[in-house]
Amino acid sequence: MNHDKGPPTGPLVLVVEDEPLIRLSAIEMVEDAGYAAVEAHDALEAVRILDSRPDIRIVFTDIDMPGAMNGLLLAAAIRDRWPPIEIILTSGALVPAAALMPDRGLFLPKPYTQTQLETAFNQIEAARPPYDA
Known part of the structure; x- marks a missing residue:
């Protein structure tokens, strides 16, 4: 990690x-881009975290995950339960059809670069009003 960048300045990313x-x-990569990050190992853990952390503003999720809920189902749940949260989906196996993407959702193919992730964050921030602290 690049600790020379100082404290995170962007919203919290799951x-x-x-x-x-x-x-x-x-x-x-998220932290190097200036954001704070929390982590989940699957979609069900992500939902539990989202239930307890109202400060999360972006979810960056893999599509291909084991268990009852993959990243696309997680994105649908986020859009339904937490509509203001922005979503970035990623996969090395498939590119989701536009009809499967959540509203305002972005897709990054794996392997993604630091620049691609930062571009996605910049797109999200450019399209949204500033978050209240």
Whole structure:
């Protein structure tokens, strides 16, 4: 991690990824982009975190996850229960059809770069009013 950037300045990001090394890399990239991050190893854990953390503003989730809920189902649940939260989906196996993407959702194919992730964050921030502190 790049600790020279100072404290996070962007909104809180929930990173949802079942592969530990990929999750660790994603969290590092989120933090290097200036955002604070919390992590979940699957969609059900993500829902539990979202229930208890009203400060999460962006969910960055893998689509392909084990269990009863994949990333697309998680995105649908977020849109239904927490509509203001922004969603970035990622996958190395498939590109979701536009009809399956949540409103305002972005897609990043794996492997993604730091620049691609920061561009996605910039798109989200440009399209949304500032969050209340």
